[in-house]
Amino acid sequence: MKFTCSQNKFLEVIQTVQKAVPARSSTPILEGILFETEKGMLKLTGTNLEFGIESYMEANIIQEGSVVLPSRLLSEVVRKLPDAEIEITVSDNYAAMLNCLNSTVTLQGIAPDEFPSLPEVDEKDTIEISKMLLSNMIRETIFAVALDEARPILTGALLEVEGNTVTMVCLDGYRLALRRGMTDTPKQSLNVIIPGKTLNEVGKILDDEDEKISITVSDRHVLFDLGYTRIISRVLEGEFINYKQIIPEDYKTRVKADTKILSSSIDRASLIAREGRNNLIKLSLQDQKMIITSNSESGQVYEEIPILQEGKDLDIAFNARYFMDMLKVIEDQEICMDFTTSVSPCVVRPIKGSNYTYLLLPVRVYA
């Protein structure tokens, strides 16, 4: 195998595929990237068996072949090579020699035969969505995915398509995050539960360009097709929680608040809250004001912010971190918060439209 390519393009594609490569694996070949020549292009594949990334790049193929090279070491070597053309020559014993100006680096590779191939996904149920929208949907919901495996289905995000509407939902038993968007390719109905870890990496690969990507779903897999790069992941099997039932439509108290002011105040209250045992902040809604307090052995915080309040006064308490996780991803200048009682969830929505819905369970305070 022999080819030449530019250092910066090579590095970029290695770093993309590397997102699927485990740092340590009991199967050493998985710590590598599979390089193959295919249709006059270079194809790179990395996988952790849960999801895989394959990416094509243009290269000057001098001799066909394939090899598995250690991913982390290779990317560090290529990153430190000068910004020039690299010539890569793989010998019969899978040693890859990289020549670049006055540098020659030889890396011991592995025979490609044992490298697992990525599953084929039958391209029938496909939607198209803009990269930027998908990236935002992931960023604005993924923090609410369950991290423990007690209910495996909650470690994934529900992606649901109904007509032109695409919805992503994550929930972990304490909070729910929902983000809606539009697709140009209406489907009768489609839903799939994608592992949170996969979506995290998908989010890192998507750039902010307003190009479309396609998402294809089969019974057991989902394929994100970005053109030169394809990400293939297994899906979580089972029924997601009926999230629509959880979100209350009624409220007793509705509050409109400035997101930044609210966020700064809760951020300060968090500093003292996290010194305590249960990371608690208390909200008191009264007379068009929200009073935010926290206390622990280290001290107290008292914050007073102006709000637009409609309905009854209310005292309610939340986990400070869950509240901050949500506020960090909201970009709207103002938000609308609905409350019912001090033991029922708070629902956060935009002032206009229905792009997102967040639900936070309160903490019961015995005081």
Place this chain on the structure above:
Amino acid sequence: MKFTCSQNKFLEVIQTVQKAVPARSSTPILEGILFETEKGMLKLTGTNLEFGIESYMEANIIQEGSVVLPSRLLSEVVRKLPDAEIEITVSDNYAAMLNCLNSTVTLQGIAPDEFPSLPEVDEKDTIEISKMLLSNMIRETIFAVALDEARPILTGALLEVEGNTVTMVCLDGYRLALRRGMTDTPKQSLNVIIPGKTLNEVGKILDDEDEKISITVSDRHVLFDLGYTRIISRVLEGEFINYKQIIPEDYKTRVKADTKILSSSIDRASLIAREGRNNLIKLSLQDQKMIITSNSESGQVYEEIPILQEGKDLDIAFNARYFMDMLKVIEDQEICMDFTTSVSPCVVRPIKGSNYTYLLLPVRVYA
């Protein structure tokens, strides 16, 4: 105690003094900063008993007093307060209430009586030096300070003044780093060994402005006086190694090389070297070329760079990290390297002048 001050000035001074405050201490009061009112100013003191920092700041003192407040928590709180005036009121039980716009944060403080006072340093042996020069001297030598306590004296840097020349020397048994500069306040002779940890923090506080600071040395302490801020440290007692004897004046091979080209090549060779057992790079000097190689189970690197060579050809090996530590701090475009044999030290100097001298012991290679 009661005073008002601006949020950003308060934060700046807290963050300066905090550099002497240990993150954890068996004596909890040391995790705090002592606040005192003195001559119409606010004085902050932090210490880890090895060195201490005191800093004065202008504040509107409404009521005199003193208190010790938890350093890390306070700095986080102040960092998250809005950029406005803060009013700080300390109650009789040492609870400090910070009021800033609509925020009120109360932090539990400690009585100041047990806070250790910093030693007095008799200001007789004093030199003046520019901040920028001292900052450079520290940065360019401190990496060679010994980290293990086998020979405690080597965990410090020698600061030596002879006439107008100030010299800082660090050495750890494998390498030596020496940096020279000038002072406007000639002394017959002065020398002191300053703990590496102290110098590290001094380096962080010095900005790049070309103001002077004064350094005062007594038998047991050294004082860095930056005006509003003073750093007082114990010194290491004992004799430093006679470093002048170690640096060979003769050579058999003299090499001039481009620092950046050399550095990039050794950086790449390090990637493979560090996968091996002893992090070794080999240099081969011949025919106006330096060939740099490294190898381990993971692969090999071969680098060829042009040099100006005077004298015999030579093969010699070094610890890759020690070589990189040195190259990282050299800003000259070119350097001069002197070699004698493959088992004697390499001496690195500027092409012109004598601002710095680095000495690196080679690694004996049995091959």
